[in-house]
Amino acid sequence: MSYITAKEAAERWGISLRYVQRLLLEQRIPGARKYQRSWLVPADADKPEDLRKREKLGAPRTVYLPYRTPVPLMTQLYAVPGRMDLIAEKQQPNNELAALCGCQLSYFRGEIETAQKKAGALYADASCLDAKLGALFVLSSCAVYSGAVRQWNKLEAALAGMRAASAQDQSYIAFCRAGIWSKLWDTTHFPDWLRGGCFDPLPGESYPLARFYYLKFLLLTKIRETPKSDFTAAAEPLISQTKLEGIVISEAYLRLLAAIAYHSDGNDKAALVHIERALALLLPDRLYMPLAECSRALDFLLLRALRTVDRTAYECVVSLNKRMMEGWTLLHNAVLQRNATNVWTVREREIVKLAVRGLTNKQIAERLRISVNTVKQRLGVAMEKVNVKKRKDLARFF
Template sequence: MKEYLSTREAAEKWGISERRVNQYCAEERIPGAQRFGTSWAIPASAEKPSDPRKKNHHTQTLARKSLKRDKLYPDFMPLISTAFKPGKCRETISKIPAGPKKDIALAEYYYFSGQAAKAMRKAELYLTNSEVPYRLSACFIYAYACLSMGQITHARYALNEIKKTLSQEEEQIPRIRAIEAFVASASAVLLHLPLPNEMPPLEEVLPQLPPGLRAFALYVQAHYLYLKEDYNRSIGIVEATLAMDGEKYPISAIYLHLVAVMDYMSLREREKAEYHMLEAWKKAQKDDLIEGLGEHHGLLGGMLEAVIKPISPEDFKRIIDITYRFSSGWRRVHNPITGHDVADDLSTTEFAVAMLTARGWTHQEIAEHMNISANTVKSYIMQVKKKLNVKNRKELKKYMLL
């Protein structure tokens, strides 16, 4: 086998000019090349050197692309990502310069304060925005606002846009991929739908998210564990997140406290559930961020009726209005996809009583918890069974969020 190649042979082998081969040799970029007069002997095993100009251009292009995306990164769901003081939500938004970031923050505020129509209009402006953080923020907000407004076709469109974005770019920087994974998993978990097939592990996603959004992502994970009936692990995530600065981010903290209520009610630890219910309410009330309470009503085991209704009956009515609007849209997406038949013709109180009954609570326990008589509980159960055409607790379970 030939040990050395001439510059001409090397040029033919590598598909470049002899002049370029000579230049590589002169720059000592070919290990083992030896000079003989005006020519070079090149080891036959030598590999073609990379072109530094192309490498530098590629590096610079990636750097510019990364810089551009990193610059946009804080603009994804900016209100969730902000550690504002409770009661200062609108003031915080007013300080954001006019533009897309402010519009997205306003859309968030409208949504989380139960103003779904306003959230839809504001988010709709960015559904096809060329910048991934704006587009995904808008789709996420728009989908849930549409559910509350009964615009199911529009909600499905936004959810599909989220799925499409997940697979659009082959070479995504980790942070953009983390944002897309966050939106996809949150959309699935909050609608109680199967998770997307291609999802990066949680430990890869969390470090790429800012603290406020990371806290909300951990709420999503805790909610997911709740759905798996792994209540203790779910509570562990909630308590750890709240202890590690999660309380600084009001929107995320509200949702974390709510999933803790769900967990503790499932474990029949009512006092701990009440504590978290009141903590969620303290943060929500100061900025009117009541949407989450309405969304989670069916999972809170009558805690809104037991705790919030006595201390703030007018706010309770507004929360229940949100529950009716959101749950109607939620079921119209959830039921057809999963094949589950979550009840859609019960009042919120009937649903709360039915949930506790399906979990094995006695009439007396439900009565004491919800501050009503045992006979009233019995009356509610009779109405529920009649509406759903069921005879016992076992049959009742399939209509509940269990």
């Protein structure tokens, strides 16, 4: 298929470039795609219907943000580590986009109370679907951090009440629901197309976030499979593509998921490569929450790496992770009727995870480079803490 530029399309159709750009943002030119920061239009595309005529007659029009994703900071909007503070300021002509970037920045920095207030105000005042969904994303993350069951239920009710103006909006809302529920490690809300790694139903700006949730779905559904070669085979090219596009937070999240998979398979050397790159992306702007979210799944590995490069960041991530896992456990158990526990130490949890996957005490000792007696002792203490007699019964506490 041959393509022309947005400017060439405007000249061919006899309309302004600004209006063509609006058509592209609203996904109203079939087959159009974004390459880096420019749009490409199919050379044989027909001129879309002029909705401005409808507007003059008073017909309602759905308004979208310039970046159609619930997390605009996970797009090329933020492409250079260390320059996050400039992002919201540059979006001031679009107040809702600026407000959404502001509350997301507060969350990524672990300023939960501030993020909660900003997102609540944005949701109440927002006039468009994108801003409301973005605010719900931040509020759901704050609910996980705080273990706020009532707030979570209200958010789910608000999400269920969202009205779609098009088939794409319907897919977009379903995608947001899947992402929000995956914060509790629940994959039941993932639509079939996202489970299969297809992002076509979504606006192009949502692809970097969709990569993250697709890989998260794969990781959660294959968490006890060893080795995770299918997951890493999918992850590595998506990481490379995201790196090429310069999408900082998305790349960091994808690398942390890859690190979890490698660590789970006992390949800590490969895991550390991704951890170190994620730290280089996140620390310049003090974006600590992605690290806090993934810290438990990486046992000691992430915190040891972090402590060597930034002691202040290490202390912040430890504190954020402790509070967040308390909230997550409370919310996860209440909403999903599960029995996840927060009573084990890092070492106990590390040993229990391997035991649940079927490793013997000797294999666990070799993997963790500790004695068999230490494995037996720590495993016994962990079982006593949750009052079980058999190793297989430990699985229900994750």
